[in-house]
Amino acid sequence: MTSTDTERIVRAHGGGGEMMGRLIREHIVAALGNPRLNTLLDSAVLDWSGGPVVFTTDSYVVQPLFFPGGDIGRLAVCGTCNDLAVMGATPVALSLGIIVEEGLELSVFDRVLASVAAAADEAGVSVVTGDTKVIERGRGDGLYLNTAGVGSIHSGANTDPKRIAAGDAILVNGTIGDHGIAVMSARNDLEFETPVVSDAAPLNGMIAVLLDAGVKIRFMRDATRGGLAGVLVDITEQSGLSVEIEEHLLPRRPATLAAAEMLGFDLLSVANEGKVVIVVAAEDAERCLKLLRGHAHGKDAARIGRLADTQPALVELITAGGGRRVVQRPYGEELPRIC
């Protein structure tokens, strides 16, 4: 084998033979190894001590693969852990599916795996099983990842949109829109650099603090691609109540806001990867905020609004100037515009 064969992904890396064995042993297991993964059996065997299993999956196709504050590997771990965490579950194990384009540099592959390992460490979870496929050059964007995760439900968890009541407080654990702006800046055709970094972070540790303390959480959802707006609309649709938020209470970084103004984005619709919207009984709001602010991922947590029983059920924003407007679910893809 010549050295150039080992510098880039070739099709044989997905062929089930010696090359694939080496990729798994020397790169994947080397980065992510743990007793369960190291067995390299067809499935991982998990011990389960009764109680419900929470199970989720998500695929990651971000471009570019690396952006300020994160990369596709970190996203793949945080996204799935957060999907479990907002259900009140503690992530126990992840699977990692890799679809890689022929020609990708192995050093890039390794960097992503190292990032998966670091994020998994941070989240306190292991990758216990996985799969790798190589696709023909030109048929993919370098690298796609899929993670599935299982978790065990926290004894204090009882989140259900049906329990949301008028008067409940709405909290968010920090500044919004940072991830979307950071990724946008990394796309070279937009010609701007930003100090804003992605907020991609596993939130299960922070959420466990709330659950351990017995905070009366009615509902949680991580605000990802649809932004804060998407989650707030979900809340009105699932609870039948109106959401009222106040613009001046929204945590936003000035640099993020400025970039959004330039691009014509509404930060409420811009993606996050480390933000959770928490609906909590009003009497518990202050305590919950205090707990959030005591955690690294919740320093800028804020109470941004409340539930109201006004009909029709809508998300309404009280603007900084005292006006009111309706907040809608975003169309899907935020495009920079001139108007």
Add this chain to the structure above:
Amino acid sequence: MNRQVEQLAATLNCEADRLRHRVVFMEVCGTHTVSIFRHGLRAMLPASVGLVSGPGCPVCVTAQRHIDAAIELSRQEGVVIATYGDMIRVPGRSGSLEKQRGLGADVRVVQSTRSALELARRNPDREVVFIAVGFETTAPATAVAVLDACRDGVTNFSILPAHKLVVPAMVALLASEDVRLDGFLCPGHVSVVIGAQAYRPVVKRFNMPCVVAGFEPANILAGLIALARQAADGEARLENVYSAVVTDEGNRVACTLLDEVFEPVDTVWRALGSIPDSGLALRPKYARFDALTRFEIVPGEDEDHPACRCGEVITGRTTPDQCALFGADCTPLTPFGPCMVSSEGTCSAWYKYERHGATKGRKGNRQ
């Protein structure tokens, strides 16, 4: 809460109390429309002051034939379309650029004409066509790109010329009999280029108050106060409350460059029809940069959906909620007309920020 905005809203209410009848002002500019909605200013307006949105959204006024031409260009072998993000979802007769991209067309979103020209330099074996839409604010950037391409001998760059001029459209509106307005809130950033004096003929000929305003809530309210005051006093003057960036004469450098590259030409506006001297064509000297001639494309006719009332919306003749398609058939996901497609379109702004009328009425009043 912003105290300045509250005070200005109170002042506007005081001026409105002096009005002897209800007045209707037109915010010509789509960015004003969005800013007014986004900041919830409509909820602060006195009952005697009505606001209608004008033809100031470049996406909304781009005739269907120009969209169709862009789509046809995107189908040409070896062509890369460079466009502002605003245009990507606008439907022509046969889909949108977004749809063409799905079918294999090479469509790139750019933030500036510089990036479009750069694309051409980096891809010498491809033809890069820039979709040149926008008003006087945006057109000088196209002029600079054409001049740069000319100077550097970039031969694989061309533009689809669809720029529009604001003042001729305002004149055309006022000249039509069924449009009744009591004043214009003039577009701040167009005025940066053309200067406040550009509206003087409108004020004189139609005895129409014109106030140039910026886009912050406080500045918009200041503009509305000035309009209400003129209306109450029975005056028609030109005022500029955005003097931070708008001068009387405008940006002379930008105007000179525009004049070097383009000449005024009659052009078709969606819903308004052909308006004399309201568009910009490349001067003969730069005609080789015209993508339509380069690719021998002849724009066809417009075929708008018969029930779509975008035309009446952007001339202030009706409001979006009066359209039978609005909100049910026509939504941002399934737009029939340009006012719903463009994020600064009036219908889109209504749908996004004011659907169900939930924010109608005075501040604090809930339905």
Add this chain to the structure above:
Amino acid sequence: MCLAVPAQILEIEDDRAVVDLQGNRVRVCTALTPEAIPGTWVLVHAGFAISTMEESAARETWDYLREAALANEAAEDAGESA
């Protein structure tokens, strides 16, 4: 019809400039504002400086936005080191 934001020129070469936009660095063209020099505040639209402006006016625009934004320095620091 036209989004535009105030920014301050950091560096400039011919008509290619880099501006500071509340901490973001943006490449803009200054062909329409040949009078701009480093330190000048400009109004940026579609990658072009379309006008110069007084610092006080630029700051007013951003003050309005910042008023609603999180303005504490601790948050900024966290953003840069996370």
